[in-house]
Amino acid sequence: MEILQDFLVPFLNFRLLFLVAAGTFAGIIIGAIPGLSVTMGVALLLSLTYSWELYDALALMLGVYFGGVFGGSRAAILINMPGSPSSVATTFDGYPMSQKGEAKLALTLTTIFSFIGGIIGVIVLAVAAPLVSQIAINFAQRDYLLLAMLGLLLVGSLSKGANAKGIFAAGAGIIVGLVGMDSIGGGSRFTFGSLQLMNGVNFVVAILGLFGMAEILYQMKNVASKGKVSILKKTAFPTIAFLLKFLPLSLRVSIMGVLIGALPGAGGEIAALLGYDHAKQTAKKPNRPFGEGAHEGVIAPEAANNSAIGGALIPLLTLGIPGDAVTAIFIGALFIHGLQPGPLLMEQSGDLFWMIVGSATLANIFLLIFGLLVVSIFIRIVTVPKQILLPVIAVITVIGSYALNNSVTDVYWMLGFGIVGFFMKVHKFPVAPLVLGIILGPLVDTSFRRAYMGSEGMGDFLIGFVNSPITLILTIVFFFTIFSQTNIFTKLKNKLKKV
């Protein structure tokens, strides 16, 4: 009974209700603007809410968190620029849908399935937090290595047929990802003695450059030709039957999303990419091929990244360990308001846990409402003339890359990536594998080395891949994924079908 009371606190208290709503709305806007990230928004709120009551501050921050992750998909679909790192995968099919005049359908679908993903994340948080956090802390370095390598296999999916170019781009990305101070050996890599390079390359900057600035430069090629403003098909609200078709997929990727989100070393961006890949592997009859506007291609990453939020909150609330960059800021907020995030938090302040679950539920409800209500406003972005839209976005990407760490170096990186991305687009190199390399390269590097350092020699290292349940499952999945792409597998499958 007490639990229900705490859970309902944000529903019944008008001020909290308002703050969650305002946060979610602001989050959608912040997320939708490429360059203004969720992390930045929440960090800003942290300094703004120093003197607030704890519940008020948390309600607002949770709203921005959920709204922001969701909002990232708006820009991804409408202008091919992910508004936040976790919506990179949404551009793959979201933008093609938009180009085919289905922007409205894409926005509606992502809103509904972000809501479903988000709610599943919250449910898992509410009922299985201790269990999931056990899995998360037992996720060893080998498991991160396998997860990251599984992620790297995505290069195949993201190369759009140009495999050699895709692999090249991913390799370049891995090298870029390794720039800076090596967190294991302490040495400097590719820094040429420059202090600015020691900090490495933030992958958000790369995303801003490769998807934002590069897209602007690319579109500028045709900006003079008055160009046709994107068409907008009239679409009715999707029917229930149509939506139900995607429910099993969204449930699967949401569970994946929660688990990946709960891992301290992996977050929404990896969850969304793996969710996309899962959809691609399992969707029997997509309405169109993936990469050309498949409905599953926008649903899966969005359900996965929103469910990852609930996941990221799990280690935060059960162990005081942040699941991603945003929850790291939540830890700061709890400290400031006199709480000690740690394994005792749930015991000592159970009311706080349920209040957070309640606010998160509420944030998802508002996300659905606002998301559906403002579809018609967002959609007008598509009809804004390029001469006006592009300069505005250019300015925002510059501000966004500076604001990441108050550093001009990041702006230079962003511009550099913009130019590189432009030429990649011109010469038909896929840019997504480059981002994939930057995100996953360092993870492969550090997890491989830690796993090896922690074992006694090669034999012990290799045995480690089969002697724990989580690792064994991941090893099997990894090899199966590779095997499933070979000719032998296709032949086997055909034979089995005949039988």
Next chain:
Amino acid sequence: MKKNILIIIIIFVLAACGSETENADGQVDNEDVTSSYPEKNIDGIIMWGEGGATDIIGRTLAPIVEDEIGSSLVMQNKAGAAGAIATQYVYDQSADGYTLLFGAENPNLYQVLDISERSYQEDFVPVSIIANSFAGIIVKEDSPYENLEELVDAAKENPNELIFGTTGEGGLPSVVLAMLQNELKSEFRTVPYEGEGPVSTALLGGEVDVTSVTVSAAQEYVESGDFRMLAVVNDEPIDSLPDVPAITDAYPEIGKYLPWGPFQAVFAHKDTPTGVLEKLTEAFETAIETDEFKETLANLGMEYMNISGQEAIDFVDQNRSTSAWMLYEAGETEKSPEEFNIPKVEEE
């Protein structure tokens, strides 16, 4: 019309910038500078990211200091390269007391680890050492080692068997590990993680056998029974965990390196006019003394220090000597502390 307004604004902004630089370069006589200080906003540069201990301390302190000094303190995070980016940034600004560095102990090792040329000793002057903390040596609750001697003996008997989790070269655990290895001749295998959070997670998951983090970071887990703290790296038990023995109980030879541990402090550029520095120190001293701020420290598990002047300089020096020579003797540094005239810790 609108264009004209814009041009006028731009001219004004440029003019304002221009006059600022003149002031900075012109080094007007000291008394004038001191009496008029502060006549504009002061920038506080935090060397770690949002939500960390340095950030929390800086941001809680800022509004209280603002009231004292009568000017706004604008806080900004410039994380990266273990704080070296923020350190360099503050060093590059004019030495007028309008840019302050909120930092931890890390710059004490920049030179020997070849991260940056900057050091607290040569480039900065402490405004105030706000607080300090201690390192604790921790194992998981199901570990067979009940006290530090058992752990050290096990590491001597089976060298390179036990895994010691660190936070990378020059981090707090690496110095504690160097103490165990140099002074006590025990040998551990090391696996470095990204920070205290990840290394604690690794200990929870059983990936490493032992690690060392700040007492504040471990305290919650010790209270919940997940971790057992074998010793605190100090010469006496500390108030927050009175049951944990001091490392010197078992190994008095460590005593000469103490007190040693992480700290949080505010620094100004070395050439800041003395009068300005005094004003700053006074404001920070009063602010740190407030109950409001002391509560924040207690929440963070940090110990109140509030020292300044020569006392602060000596404290920072001692910390550098211990860390730099410890790591050097463990073969972990790029360069010898001798190159930078870092005095060795003397036998008592």
